[in-house]
Amino acid sequence: MTDPARIPLRVSLRLDLPSGGRVGPGKVALLEAIATDGSISAAARALKMSYTRAWGLVEALDAALGTPVVTRAPGGVKGGGAALTEAGRALVARYRAVEAAAQRRAGPPPG
Numbered sequence: 850m851t852d853p854a855r856i857p858l859r860v861s862l863r864l865d866l867p868s869g870g871r872v873g874p875g876k877v878a879l880l881e882a883i884a885t886d887g888s889i890s891a892a893a894r895a896l897k898m899s900y901t902r903a904w905g906l907v908e909a910l911d912a913a914l915g916t917p918v919v920t921r922a923p924g925g926v927k928g929g930g931a932a933l934t935e936a937g938r939a940l941v942a943r944y945r946a947v948e949a950a951a952q953r954r955a956g957p958p959p960g
């Protein structure tokens with residue numbers, strides 16, 4: 850029989866904000882993809898989600914934090930673009946730091 854205290858665990862977090870908003874792995878992955886791809890639509894494609902869904906998640910984060918997490922430039926002939934604001938970068942960094950601390954406490958993840 851396997852000792853439950855020794856089962857490898859992978860930590861997955863959801864942070865509850867004072868505003869009632871929540872931040873979890875999906876929203877953080879979206880922010881990271883926006884930072885990498887420089888575009889909400891490209892990030893949505895990379896994560897296999899609709900642009901409408903990605904836009905809605907960004908707006909939900911803006912509302913939950915009370916400040917924009919992504920700067921947006923409208924598309925068009927010259928193209929648009931998006932980048933994380935300081936608040937967006939800080940949110941990702943804090944989420945990843947809490948996640949790493951929890952994973953260290955839980956022990957090595959499986960495989």
